[in-house]
Amino acid sequence: MLKAGSALKKDPASQTPGAADSLHVAIIMDGNGRWAAARGLPRIEGHRRGVQTVRRIVEACPDLGIDRLTLFAFSTENWRRPADEVRGLMGLFRHYLRKESAELVRQGARVRFIGDRTALEPDLIQSMEQLERETASGARVALDVALNYGSRAEIAAAARRLAVRVARGEIAPEAIDEAAVEAELFTCGASDPDLVIRTSGEQRLSNFLLWQAAYAEFYFAAEHWPDFDRASLERALRSFRGRDRRFGAIAG
Numbered sequence: 001m002l003k004a005g006s007a008l009k010k011d012p013a014s015q016t017p018g019a020a021d022s023l024h025v026a027i028i029m030d031g032n033g034r035w036a037a038a039r040g041l042p043r044i045e046g047h048r049r050g051v052q053t054v055r056r057i058v059e060a061c062p063d064l065g066i067d068r069l070t071l072f073a074f075s076t077e078n079w080r081r082p083a084d085e086v087r088g089l090m091g092l093f094r095h096y097l098r099k100e101s102a103e104l105v106r107q108g109a110r111v112r113f114i115g116d117r118t119a120l121e122p123d124l125i126q127s128m129e130q131l132e133r134e135t136a137s138g139a140r141v142a143l144d145v146a147l148n149y150g151s152r153a154e155i156a157a158a159a160r161r162l163a164v165r166v167a168r169g170e171i172a173p174e175a176i177d178e179a180a181v182e183a184e185l186f187t188c189g190a191s192d193p194d195l196v197i198r199t200s201g202e203q204r205l206s207n208f209l210l211w212q213a214a215y216a217e218f219y220f221a222a223e224h225w226p227d228f229d230r231a232s233l234e235r236a237l238r239s240f241r242g243r244d245r246r247f248g249a250i251a252g
Protein backbone atom coordinates (compact mmCIF):
# COMPACT_ATOMS: atom_id res chain seq x y z
CA MET A 1 0.00 0.00 0.00
CA LEU A 2 1.39 3.36 -0.98
CA LYS A 3 0.74 6.61 0.75
CA ALA A 4 0.25 9.40 -1.75
CA GLY A 5 3.50 11.28 -2.16
CA SER A 6 5.59 8.23 -1.24
CA ALA A 7 8.46 7.01 -3.36
CA LEU A 8 6.40 5.14 -5.95
CA LYS A 9 5.30 7.70 -8.46
CA LYS A 10 4.01 7.37 -12.00
CA ASP A 11 4.63 4.53 -14.37
CA PRO A 12 2.06 2.20 -12.86
CA ALA A 13 2.83 -0.41 -15.52
CA SER A 14 6.43 -0.92 -14.52
CA GLN A 15 6.03 0.28 -10.92
CA THR A 16 9.26 2.16 -11.34
CA PRO A 17 10.13 4.12 -8.22
CA GLY A 18 10.59 7.79 -8.97
CA ALA A 19 11.82 10.73 -6.96
CA ALA A 20 10.02 10.73 -3.62
CA ASP A 21 9.84 14.49 -3.56
CA SER A 22 8.41 15.09 -7.01
CA LEU A 23 4.80 16.18 -7.01
CA HIS A 24 2.71 17.26 -9.97
CA VAL A 25 -0.48 19.18 -9.23
CA ALA A 26 -2.90 20.12 -12.00
CA ILE A 27 -5.64 22.67 -11.40
CA ILE A 28 -8.94 23.45 -13.11
CA MET A 29 -9.34 27.09 -12.10
CA ASP A 30 -13.11 27.40 -11.92
CA GLY A 31 -15.49 29.98 -10.49
CA ASN A 32 -14.11 33.34 -11.62
CA GLY A 33 -17.46 34.31 -13.12
CA ARG A 34 -19.44 33.28 -10.04
CA TRP A 35 -16.98 35.09 -7.78
CA ALA A 36 -17.59 38.28 -9.78
CA ALA A 37 -21.37 37.80 -10.03
CA ALA A 38 -21.64 37.37 -6.26
CA ARG A 39 -20.10 40.84 -5.91
CA GLY A 40 -22.06 42.50 -8.69
CA LEU A 41 -18.87 42.82 -10.75
CA PRO A 42 -18.33 42.06 -14.44
CA ARG A 43 -17.05 38.54 -15.14
CA ILE A 44 -13.73 39.86 -16.39
CA GLU A 45 -13.05 41.22 -12.90
CA GLY A 46 -13.26 37.65 -11.63
CA HIS A 47 -10.71 36.60 -14.24
CA ARG A 48 -8.45 39.51 -13.20
CA ARG A 49 -8.59 38.31 -9.62
CA GLY A 50 -7.94 34.82 -10.95
CA VAL A 51 -4.63 36.02 -12.36
CA GLN A 52 -3.63 37.19 -8.87
CA THR A 53 -4.43 33.72 -7.55
CA VAL A 54 -2.18 32.21 -10.23
CA ARG A 55 0.67 34.39 -8.95
CA ARG A 56 0.06 33.29 -5.33
CA ILE A 57 -0.18 29.62 -6.13
CA VAL A 58 2.91 29.51 -8.36
CA GLU A 59 4.83 31.25 -5.57
CA ALA A 60 3.69 28.66 -3.00
CA CYS A 61 4.59 25.57 -5.04
CA PRO A 62 8.31 25.11 -4.30
CA ASP A 63 7.73 25.50 -0.55
CA LEU A 64 5.00 22.90 -0.61
CA GLY A 65 7.03 20.33 -2.52
CA ILE A 66 5.21 20.84 -5.82
CA ASP A 67 7.73 20.74 -8.63
CA ARG A 68 5.22 20.70 -11.47
CA LEU A 69 2.02 22.69 -11.79
CA THR A 70 -0.38 22.49 -14.73
CA LEU A 71 -3.07 25.15 -14.99
CA PHE A 72 -6.14 24.95 -17.23
CA ALA A 73 -6.40 28.54 -18.46
CA PHE A 74 -8.53 28.22 -21.60
CA SER A 75 -10.17 25.19 -23.13
CA THR A 76 -11.01 24.50 -26.75
CA GLU A 77 -14.65 24.76 -25.61
CA ASN A 78 -14.18 28.23 -24.05
CA TRP A 79 -14.45 29.81 -27.53
CA ARG A 80 -18.21 29.28 -27.12
CA ARG A 81 -18.33 32.07 -24.53
CA PRO A 82 -19.57 35.53 -25.51
CA ALA A 83 -17.08 37.27 -27.82
CA ASP A 84 -16.37 40.07 -25.36
CA GLU A 85 -15.45 37.61 -22.60
CA VAL A 86 -13.13 35.70 -24.96
CA ARG A 87 -11.56 39.02 -26.02
CA GLY A 88 -11.18 40.02 -22.38
CA LEU A 89 -9.55 36.72 -21.47
CA MET A 90 -7.11 36.90 -24.41
CA GLY A 91 -6.27 40.46 -23.32
CA LEU A 92 -5.57 39.21 -19.79
CA PHE A 93 -3.31 36.45 -21.08
CA ARG A 94 -1.40 39.02 -23.20
CA HIS A 95 -1.02 41.28 -20.19
CA TYR A 96 0.03 38.42 -17.90
CA LEU A 97 2.65 37.07 -20.30
CA ARG A 98 4.24 40.47 -20.86
CA LYS A 99 4.17 41.70 -17.27
CA GLU A 100 4.88 38.50 -15.40
CA SER A 101 8.08 37.37 -17.04
CA ALA A 102 10.51 38.87 -14.50
CA GLU A 103 8.40 37.61 -11.59
CA LEU A 104 8.23 34.10 -13.02
CA VAL A 105 12.01 34.11 -13.51
CA ARG A 106 12.42 35.27 -9.88
CA GLN A 107 10.13 32.43 -8.76
CA GLY A 108 12.23 29.90 -10.67
CA ALA A 109 9.30 28.88 -12.86
CA ARG A 110 9.85 27.21 -16.22
CA VAL A 111 6.80 27.97 -18.35
CA ARG A 112 5.51 25.87 -21.20
CA PHE A 113 2.21 26.27 -22.99
CA ILE A 114 0.21 23.19 -23.89
CA GLY A 115 -2.65 23.25 -26.35
CA ASP A 116 -3.29 24.19 -29.96
CA ARG A 117 -1.51 27.47 -30.61
CA THR A 118 -2.55 27.72 -34.24
CA ALA A 119 -5.95 29.28 -33.42
CA LEU A 120 -4.41 32.07 -31.32
CA GLU A 121 -3.44 35.58 -32.45
CA PRO A 122 0.13 35.80 -33.79
CA ASP A 123 1.21 38.40 -31.20
CA LEU A 124 -0.08 36.18 -28.38
CA ILE A 125 1.82 33.21 -29.81
CA GLN A 126 4.96 35.36 -29.95
CA SER A 127 4.54 36.40 -26.30
CA MET A 128 4.04 32.75 -25.32
CA GLU A 129 7.21 31.72 -27.12
CA GLN A 130 9.12 34.62 -25.61
CA LEU A 131 8.02 33.68 -22.08
CA GLU A 132 9.02 30.05 -22.70
CA ARG A 133 12.48 31.25 -23.78
CA GLU A 134 12.88 33.70 -20.91
CA THR A 135 11.96 31.13 -18.26
CA ALA A 136 13.72 28.16 -19.86
CA SER A 137 16.29 27.86 -17.06
CA GLY A 138 13.72 27.99 -14.23
CA ALA A 139 14.45 25.05 -11.95
CA ARG A 140 12.07 25.37 -8.97
CA VAL A 141 8.72 24.66 -10.59
CA ALA A 142 7.70 23.55 -14.07
CA LEU A 143 4.58 25.50 -15.00
CA ASP A 144 2.49 24.12 -17.87
CA VAL A 145 -0.27 26.52 -18.89
CA ALA A 146 -3.04 24.88 -20.91
CA LEU A 147 -4.24 27.47 -23.40
CA ASN A 148 -6.69 26.42 -26.11
CA TYR A 149 -6.29 22.92 -24.75
CA GLY A 150 -8.67 20.00 -25.18
CA SER A 151 -7.67 16.51 -24.20
CA ARG A 152 -9.72 14.58 -26.76
CA ALA A 153 -8.31 16.71 -29.58
CA GLU A 154 -4.81 16.15 -28.16
CA ILE A 155 -5.27 12.36 -28.18
CA ALA A 156 -6.86 12.40 -31.65
CA ALA A 157 -3.95 14.46 -33.02
CA ALA A 158 -1.48 12.01 -31.45
CA ALA A 159 -3.29 9.08 -33.10
CA ARG A 160 -3.29 10.91 -36.44
CA ARG A 161 0.45 11.59 -36.31
CA LEU A 162 1.18 7.97 -35.42
CA ALA A 163 -1.10 6.77 -38.24
CA VAL A 164 0.79 8.95 -40.72
CA ARG A 165 4.08 7.44 -39.57
CA VAL A 166 2.66 3.92 -39.98
CA ALA A 167 1.32 4.79 -43.45
CA ARG A 168 4.76 6.07 -44.43
CA GLY A 169 6.32 2.84 -43.21
CA GLU A 170 8.35 4.64 -40.55
CA ILE A 171 6.97 2.53 -37.69
CA ALA A 172 5.11 -0.75 -37.38
CA PRO A 173 1.57 -0.73 -35.90
CA GLU A 174 2.92 -2.99 -33.13
CA ALA A 175 5.29 -0.19 -32.12
CA ILE A 176 2.35 1.93 -30.98
CA ASP A 177 2.37 1.44 -27.25
CA GLU A 178 1.55 3.78 -24.34
CA ALA A 179 4.97 5.39 -24.51
CA ALA A 180 4.56 6.09 -28.22
CA VAL A 181 1.23 7.82 -27.60
CA GLU A 182 2.61 9.80 -24.67
CA ALA A 183 5.47 11.02 -26.80
CA GLU A 184 2.94 12.65 -29.13
CA LEU A 185 0.97 14.48 -26.43
CA PHE A 186 1.47 18.18 -25.59
CA THR A 187 2.64 17.04 -22.16
CA CYS A 188 5.45 14.93 -23.59
CA GLY A 189 8.31 14.66 -21.10
CA ALA A 190 6.22 15.60 -18.06
CA SER A 191 5.28 13.33 -15.18
CA ASP A 192 1.58 12.51 -14.92
CA PRO A 193 -0.40 14.65 -12.48
CA ASP A 194 -0.50 13.15 -8.99
CA LEU A 195 -3.33 15.39 -7.89
CA VAL A 196 -6.00 17.19 -9.92
CA ILE A 197 -7.74 20.03 -8.09
CA ARG A 198 -10.92 21.73 -9.30
CA THR A 199 -12.22 24.79 -7.52
CA SER A 200 -15.73 26.14 -7.14
CA GLY A 201 -17.42 22.91 -6.13
CA GLU A 202 -17.73 21.43 -9.61
CA GLN A 203 -16.75 17.77 -9.92
CA ARG A 204 -15.88 17.27 -13.58
CA LEU A 205 -12.71 16.83 -15.61
CA SER A 206 -14.03 18.91 -18.55
CA ASN A 207 -11.70 17.46 -21.19
CA PHE A 208 -8.56 18.16 -19.12
CA LEU A 209 -5.63 15.70 -19.15
CA LEU A 210 -7.84 12.67 -19.80
CA TRP A 211 -4.90 10.41 -20.64
CA GLN A 212 -2.47 11.88 -18.14
CA ALA A 213 -4.84 11.77 -15.15
CA ALA A 214 -5.39 8.02 -15.39
CA TYR A 215 -4.00 7.47 -11.88
CA ALA A 216 -4.44 10.96 -10.44
CA GLU A 217 -6.16 11.66 -7.17
CA PHE A 218 -8.94 14.25 -7.29
CA TYR A 219 -9.72 17.06 -4.90
CA PHE A 220 -12.68 19.38 -5.22
CA ALA A 221 -12.38 22.68 -3.39
CA ALA A 222 -15.47 24.70 -2.51
CA GLU A 223 -13.75 28.07 -3.00
CA HIS A 224 -14.05 29.99 -6.25
CA TRP A 225 -10.64 30.34 -7.90
CA PRO A 226 -10.10 34.00 -6.88
CA ASP A 227 -10.48 32.92 -3.22
CA PHE A 228 -8.19 29.89 -3.50
CA ASP A 229 -5.00 30.58 -1.57
CA ARG A 230 -1.98 28.89 -0.06
CA ALA A 231 -4.05 27.53 2.84
CA SER A 232 -6.53 26.04 0.34
CA LEU A 233 -3.66 24.37 -1.49
CA GLU A 234 -2.27 23.03 1.78
CA ARG A 235 -5.69 21.56 2.60
CA ALA A 236 -5.75 19.81 -0.77
CA LEU A 237 -2.25 18.43 -0.19
CA ARG A 238 -3.16 17.17 3.28
CA SER A 239 -6.12 15.31 1.80
CA PHE A 240 -3.90 13.91 -0.98
CA ARG A 241 -1.17 12.78 1.42
CA GLY A 242 -3.68 10.85 3.48
CA ARG A 243 -4.75 8.70 0.56
CA ASP A 244 -3.51 5.28 -0.47
CA ARG A 245 -2.41 5.04 -4.06
CA ARG A 246 -2.29 1.54 -5.39
CA PHE A 247 -1.90 2.09 -9.15
CA GLY A 248 -4.06 -0.94 -9.85
CA ALA A 249 -2.29 -3.19 -7.35
CA ILE A 250 -3.85 -4.42 -4.09
CA ALA A 251 -3.24 -3.12 -0.59
CA GLY A 252 -0.06 -4.69 0.81
Ligand code: FPP
Pocket residue numbers: 029030031032033034035047050051054071072073074078092093096145225
Ligand atom coordinates in the same frame (compact mmCIF):
# COMPACT_ATOMS: atom_id res chain seq x y z
C1 FPP B 1 -13.05 29.60 -15.02
O1 FPP B 1 -13.97 30.47 -14.42
C2 FPP B 1 -11.90 30.27 -15.48
C3 FPP B 1 -11.50 30.44 -16.79
C4 FPP B 1 -12.23 29.99 -17.97
C5 FPP B 1 -10.29 31.16 -17.13
C6 FPP B 1 -9.17 30.95 -16.20
C7 FPP B 1 -8.26 32.01 -16.42
C8 FPP B 1 -7.65 32.69 -15.49
C9 FPP B 1 -7.76 32.45 -14.06
C10 FPP B 1 -6.80 33.78 -15.92
C11 FPP B 1 -5.37 33.63 -15.56
C12 FPP B 1 -4.65 32.48 -16.05
C13 FPP B 1 -3.36 32.55 -16.40
C14 FPP B 1 -2.57 31.34 -16.56
C15 FPP B 1 -2.70 33.84 -16.59
P1 FPP B 1 -15.40 30.57 -15.07
O2 FPP B 1 -15.43 31.78 -15.92
O3 FPP B 1 -15.73 29.31 -15.77
O4 FPP B 1 -16.26 30.76 -13.79
P2 FPP B 1 -17.79 30.37 -13.64
O5 FPP B 1 -17.89 28.89 -13.77
O6 FPP B 1 -18.09 30.84 -12.26
O7 FPP B 1 -18.55 31.11 -14.70
